[in-house]
Amino acid sequence: MKITNNSVVVMHYAVSDSEGTLIDSSYDHKPMSTIQGTGYLIPGLEEQLLGHQAGEKFEVAVSADKAYGDRHDDYVQTVPKELLQGVEDLAVGTQLRATTDDGEQTVIVIDVTDEEVTVDGNHPLAGLDLRFDVEILEVREATPEELAHGHIHSDGESCCGSDDGDEAQPASETKSDCCGGGSCGSIH
Structure with a gap:
């Protein structure tokens, strides 16, 4: 399956500045999980994920204006x-x-x-052009519940704690109080 908007993407990444200095990496930790197209990732990286699929490794260059913006x-x-x-x-x-x-x-x-x-008040990476090394581990369709809540749920877990995902959500539940404040075991 290729990455499209509303796909769940599980990936490893390493991000460096334009000089090659490593800033952050998931390779020694849990991979990142996100729903494509929700704005969780910086725009330049999110745009470059489209069309890729599980098993692919690639580099992405992201200019400051498509990352954390210019410094002010x-x-x-x-x-x-x-x-x-x-x-x-x-x-x-x-x-x-x-x-x-x-x-x-x-x-x-x-x-x-x-x-x-x-x-x-600038983001610490404002004004920097970035380079990402990306490895796509998994691509799947997001569940209706994940799309409604805007984040990934752990395998078989629903926001109400049921393991079958079929338990009805209270009508009053919002993204902010989902899973006790948005923590479903996924990386936010």
């Missing part, structure tokens, strides 16, 4: 340290949730002095 200097801000009173382990690399004009977002502490803290 205005996403870096220095604030008085007193604004972050009560934050434990305030050190370079600490991730914080910040309220911005665009809502909640994750920022990373990039500098700490006695008086100020500098945070960066």
